[in-house]
Amino acid sequence: MVQSSANYFELFKLPADFSLDLVDLKKRYLRLQSVVHPDKLAHRSELERRRALQQATLINDAYQTLKSPLLRAKYLLEFKLGEVNWEQGGELSMAFLTEQIQWREAIAAADSMAALEDLKERVKQQCQQLETELAQHFKVANIVRESAIATINQLQFMYKLLEEIQLRSDTA
């Protein structure tokens, strides 16, 4: 059975690292989920079923967190270095914020699905670059807290852009 005190990485028997194989993660998730699925325990006691449900929820949360590079990075940083106050964004460079305004303007001005798709691709490329950067941050033994937070914050802004693009696509 699953240890409820286990961290998300231990849960899937994975090393606590930013780089991971999503296909492999999904396999591990499905395997674990099939073990504790409440439907399989219909004939068991109320207590066992409740415990199974809790575990299924935990496994689900763990999977959703590790699946997303942004949530994984946040989780991993706090796991390694303790709690972070994400509300306090730290310094964002003028250049980065200017770029954000420009992205937002471009999204607002996009007048076709093709234009939105193009923006989405470009934002995704930026995300990938930031994820590569994050992998580097986490690779070293002494993670530089401030730099890691800065990159995570930037990634958060890029995710927001993807949400905005999606919103525009849905209403277009």
Added chain:
Amino acid sequence: MAYSDKVLDHYENPRNVGSFEDDESVGTGMVGAPACGDVMKLQIKVNESGIIEDARFKTYGCGSAIASSSLATEWLKGRTLDQATTIKNKEIAEELALPPVKIHCSVLAEDAIKAAISDYQKKQHGAVAEKKTG
């Protein structure tokens, strides 16, 4: 969550939206909140007597963030830089009746005001230094 009438008013009729051409009389403040992805750009135009004669903003965010920056530009006009620094997020939040979860939007507006003033002052110091050395 329901927005207050004042937030709705600023959201539907934002004051002073836009931007200034960048020059020595303009101070630009850019701030962002990673947690919600909001970005705010606030600019002040300062005349020769050191009074903010105009202000503009461009905010991408929720209604409260837009209203906070819209209100800030209204309040900034006609103030000296010293008077401008006294604008506090608490006043903005009170004026707009922001709920606790939206207080950070008014904090963002206060930070944007501070950043704009500091940017303007930096430019002025730079200009003075240039005159001295030039």
